[in-house]
Amino acid sequence: xxxxxxxxxxxxxxxxxxxxxxxxxxxxxxxxxxxxxxxxxxxxxxxxxxxxxxxxxxxxxxxxxxxxxxxxxxxxxxxxxxxxxxxxxxxxxxxxxxxxxxxxxxxxxxxxxxxxxxxxxxxxxxxxxxxxxxxxxxxxxxxxxxxxxxxxxxxxxxxxxxxxxxxxxxxxxxxxxxxxxxxxxxxxxxxxxxxxxxxxxxxxxxxxxxxxxxxxxxxxxxxxxxxxxxxxxxxxxxxxxxxxxxxx
Amino acid sequence: xxxxxxxxxxxxxxxxxxxxxxxxxxxxxxxxxxxxxxxxxxxxxxxxxxxxxxxxxxxxxxxxxxxxxxxxxxxxxxxxxxxxxxxxxxxxxxxxxxxxxxxxxxxxxxxxxxxxxxxxxxxxxxxxxxxxxxxxxxxxxxxxxxxxxxxxxxxxxxxxxxxxxxxxxxxxxxxxxxxxxxxxxxxxxxxxxxxxxxxxxxxxxxxxxxxxxxxxxxxxxxxxxxxxxxxxxxxxxxxxxxxxxxxx
Numbered sequence: 134x135x136x137x138x139x140x141x142x143x144x145x146x147x148x149x150x151x152x153x154x155x156x157x158x159x160x161x162x163x164x165x166x167x168x169x170x171x172x173x174x175x176x177x178x179x180x181x182x183x184x185x186x187x188x189x190x191x192x193x194x195x196x197x198x199x200x201x202x203x204x205x206x207x208x209x210x211x212x213x214x215x216x217x218x219x220x221x222x223x224x225x226x227x228x229x230x231x232x233x234x235x236x237x238x239x240x241x242x243x244x245x246x247x248x249x250x251x252x253x254x255x256x257x258x259x260x261x262x263x264x265x266x267x268x269x270x271x272x273x274x275x276x277x278x279x280x281x282x283x284x285x286x287x288x289x290x291x292x293x294x295x296x297x298x299x300x301x302x303x304x305x306x307x308x309x310x311x312x313x314x315x316x317x318x319x320x321x322x323x324x325x326x327x328x329x330x331x332x333x334x335x336x337x338x339x340x341x342x343x344x345x346x347x348x349x350x351x352x353x354x355x356x357x358x359x360x361x362x363x364x365x366x367x368x369x370x371x372x373x374x375x376x377x378x379x380x381x
Numbered sequence: 382x383x384x385x386x387x388x389x390x391x392x393x394x395x396x397x398x399x400x401x402x403x404x405x406x407x408x409x410x411x412x413x414x415x416x417x418x419x420x421x422x423x424x425x426x427x428x429x430x431x432x433x434x435x436x437x438x439x440x441x442x443x444x445x446x447x448x449x450x451x452x453x454x455x456x457x458x459x460x461x462x463x464x465x466x467x468x469x470x471x472x473x474x475x476x477x478x479x480x481x482x483x484x485x486x487x488x489x490x491x492x493x494x495x496x497x498x499x500x501x502x503x504x505x506x507x508x509x510x511x512x513x514x515x516x517x518x519x520x521x522x523x524x525x526x527x528x529x530x531x532x533x534x535x536x537x538x539x540x541x542x543x544x545x546x547x548x549x550x551x552x553x554x555x556x557x558x559x560x561x562x563x564x565x566x567x568x569x570x571x572x573x574x575x576x577x578x579x580x581x582x583x584x585x586x587x588x589x590x591x592x593x594x595x596x597x598x599x600x601x602x603x604x605x606x607x608x609x610x611x612x613x614x615x616x617x618x619x620x621x622x623x624x625x626x627x628x629x
Binding site for chain 2: 134135136137139140141143145161163164165166167168169170172173174175176178179180181182183184185188212216217218220221222224225227228230231232234235236237239240242243246247248249250251253254255258264265267270271279280281282283286289290304306307309311312313314315316317318320321323326327329330333350351352353355356357359360361362365366368369370372373
């Protein structure tokens with residue numbers, strides 16, 4: 134039951150020891166990442182390994198200078214990638230325009246996230262800690278430039294990994310039952326919502342954020358401060374344009 | 382090293398014993414699915430549990446009548462879901478229009494695939510076998526209707542799970558090194574491509590498909606038969622329209 138313990142023991146780690154990750158462990162993490170399910174066996178993803186601190190510094194502003202963008206010994210950036218398959222087609226004199234569309238993007242995003250999550254589970258099974266940098270989908274054109282991503286490649290996930298230098302409790306989450314539906318979607322009435330979000334609203338981190346920022350309640354803290362409409366729309370346009378310009 | 386063995390031992394299973402999955406095991410799978418990383422703690426996904434054979438039969442044509450759409454004791458359909466968060470906002474008198482955009486869709490897709498892959502790893506750690514049904518992103522409007530998905534919910538992943546009734550070798554894949562880039566993307570020359578795809582081209586399943594369908598080579602077998610441009614464009618339009626109509 135080591136695997137279930139690993140999965141149920143997950144929490145995001147944001148402070149790491151300087152200790153580098155052993156090559157043999159990194160190899161296993163990458164092997165695990167590359168052995169997940171994939172659409173039609175196409176393996177529509179690539180993984181960029183960042184160990185060079187200069188590269189981390191270069192990308193840090195695009196990650197809005199979160200400390201984990203530079204304080205981890207290892208960053209893995211996962212990309213939706215149809216470029217390698219395009220090159221395969223070119224080498225076999227086959228047209229490369231069958232996958233310049235939204236389905237192809239969705240498949241490649243899915244493959245890349247499967248790979249990323251496999252890498253996370255593998256890393257945590259070795260006692261490593263990690264945190265996703267959701268910011269990877271914001272400044273996509275600049276990541277494309279720095280990581281030299283060719284046409285048909287879009288970064289989708291970014292994970293900072295290292296030996297944990299903090300001990301933190303499990304994160305408060307929604308009750309599992311609130312995420313599960315039997316046979317068809319059962320909608321939520323007000324009582325359901327109040328019950329489901331009660332623990333998150335009481336959670337110290339959230340309650341402090343609401344109090345300090347005077348946002349009134351947790352829902353409003355998200356909407357008016359953490360993930361604001363104008364920011365989401367601004368970065369949506371950048372992401373959508375990049376997806377189209379990269380050939381999807 | 383049970384976890385690494387589970388991850389490296391993954392192969393898709395398409396034939397299952399009739400033996401149902403024990404409730405305690407399904408509970409653990411769902412707990413694991415719900416404990417992955419998530420954008421800002423928002424948990425932007427839902428899981429629809431299908432055990433009812435009548436429901437499977439109803440969805441089978443939308444999965445193009447693949448046998449696994451009805452021969453597994455359990456199907457889990459994962460959805461990108463902002464609806465629950467919308468309901469939370471409504472209950473707190475907060476506007477729900479901050480997440481009607483492409484970033485929000487990308488976040489929710491990512492959360493849903495993380496959950497799906499965690500469920501897969503958990504299931505395989507119990508000796509269960511599984512196969513993804515990529516077809517879930519094709520006939521999205523009909524899945525929305527059958528599963529009664531409200532606004533801001535889109536199915537993104539579908540997994541058939543059961544006790545394996547077949548023994549199959551590991552799938553031939555690209556060499557791991559071909560998916561990994563150090564510090565920045567290293568493009569592939571023709572020799573790289575020929576080397577990387579050699580094992581896949583020689584693989585019996587692929588070689589037989591190319592010979593029987595007279596498609597000439599593996600790249601062309603994908604482009605002219607398995608995932609054709611006209612099909613991809615047709616289903617892209619349906620998916621993109623559904624994503625917009627569901628409020629993203």
